[in-house]
Amino acid sequence: MQIDVVTLFPGMLEGMVGASIVGRARQAGICEIRLHDLRTWGEGRWRKVDDRPYGGGPGMVIRCEPVYRALEAVLQRPVGPGTPPVSQPPRTRALLLTPQGRRLDQPLVRELARAERLVLLCGRYEGFDERIRRGLGLEEVSIGDYVLAGGEAAAAVVIEAVVRLLPGALGHEGSAEDESFADGTLEYPQYTRPPVFRSMAVPEVLRSGDHQAVERWRRAQALERTRARRPDLLREGGADAGGRREVDDGGSEA
Ligand SMILES: C[S@@+](CC[C@H](N)C(=O)[O-])C[C@H]1O[C@@H](n2cnc3c(N)ncnc32)[C@H](O)[C@@H]1O
Numbered sequence: 001m002q003i004d005v006v007t008l009f010p011g012m013l014e015g016m017v018g019a020s021i022v023g024r025a026r027q028a029g030i031c032e033i034r035l036h037d038l039r040t041w042g043e044g045r046w047r048k049v050d051d052r053p054y055g056g057g058p059g060m061v062i063r064c065e066p067v068y069r070a071l072e073a074v075l076q077r078p079v080g081p082g083t084p085p086v087s088q089p090p091r092t093r094a095l096l097l098t099p100q101g102r103r104l105d106q107p108l109v110r111e112l113a114r115a116e117r118l119v120l121l122c123g124r125y126e127g128f129d130e131r132i133r134r135g136l137g138l139e140e141v142s143i144g145d146y147v148l149a150g151g152e153a154a155a156a157v158v159i160e161a162v163v164r165l166l167p168g169a170l171g172h173e174g175s176a177e178d179e180s181f182a183d184g185t186l187e188y189p190q191y192t193r194p195p196v197f198r199s200m201a202v203p204e205v206l207r208s209g210d211h212q213a214v215e216r217w218r219r220a221q222a223l224e225r226t227r228a229r230r231p232d233l234l235r236e237g238g239a240d241a242g243g244r245r246e247v248d249d250g251g252s253e254a
Pocket residue numbers: 096097098099100121122123124125126127128141142143144145146147148149150151152154
């Protein structure tokens with residue numbers, strides 16, 4: 001997968017894309033990540049990319065021209081009204097990061113992980129000139145109902161969530177299948193050594209060596225935990241009815 005990020009602060013993302021799973025995935029050739037400084041396409045001596053809002057009001061707004069020029073350079077084709085949208089699922093997904101967009105969740109992350117190319121556009125200041133939304137055919141995505149100072153932290157969230165799903169990115173391929181949201185539930189509790197820590201013991205079943213019993217316990221725990229913390233996930237139909245019966249039949253967390 002190729003990931004292009006257009007940002008005013010590439011330095012904010014440099015460390016993140018070089019470390020841990022994302023850094024290893026890049027080294028292994030699983031993904032290529034390019035950080036583009038929006039100022040490259042800015043205007044004048046100071047490479048200006050923003051201006052005051054028409055109609056007045058606080059702050060500055062990102063102008064159209066630098067963004068259109070940046071995307072034309074990244075995609076190497078004309079963009080804007082009269083041309084194909086920049087985002088063309090399923091192969092190219094181009095996201096405009098904004099608190100006004102579709103909320104990022106694991107199903108969307110899975111969709112994005114199937115793309116061949118991701119383009120992420122990070123805002124700053126008061127956001128973008130509306131003609132960036134209107135003319136480019138980007139998908140507007142939010143990482144949650146709060147307002148950040150810029151899109152870089154949101155881009156980091158998208159990149160990490162997506163890259164860890166790419167084949168070969170996680171050391172243990174099973175780990176992405178088991179975890180929270182993978183089947184519409186939260187993950188079961190995890191334990192490692194020692195068997196007893198400050199009088200808190202690891203549940204007996206996990207040390208029993210009985211793999212089927214472990215599987216049943218984990219499933220029941222996942223459902224119970226989901227029902228207690230995120231019943232909305234069960235209502236959305238993520239977990240099967242059989243699983244729900246398991247919760248009703250017991251299986252409390254040790
Ligand atoms: C201060 S915000 C602009 C908010 C905008 N004035 C509004 O009220 O919708 C600056 C930039 O941060 C990014 N941003 C802020 N919150 C975000 C969120 N929850 N998800 C994704 N991006 C966000 C966007 O790129 C946005 O253009």
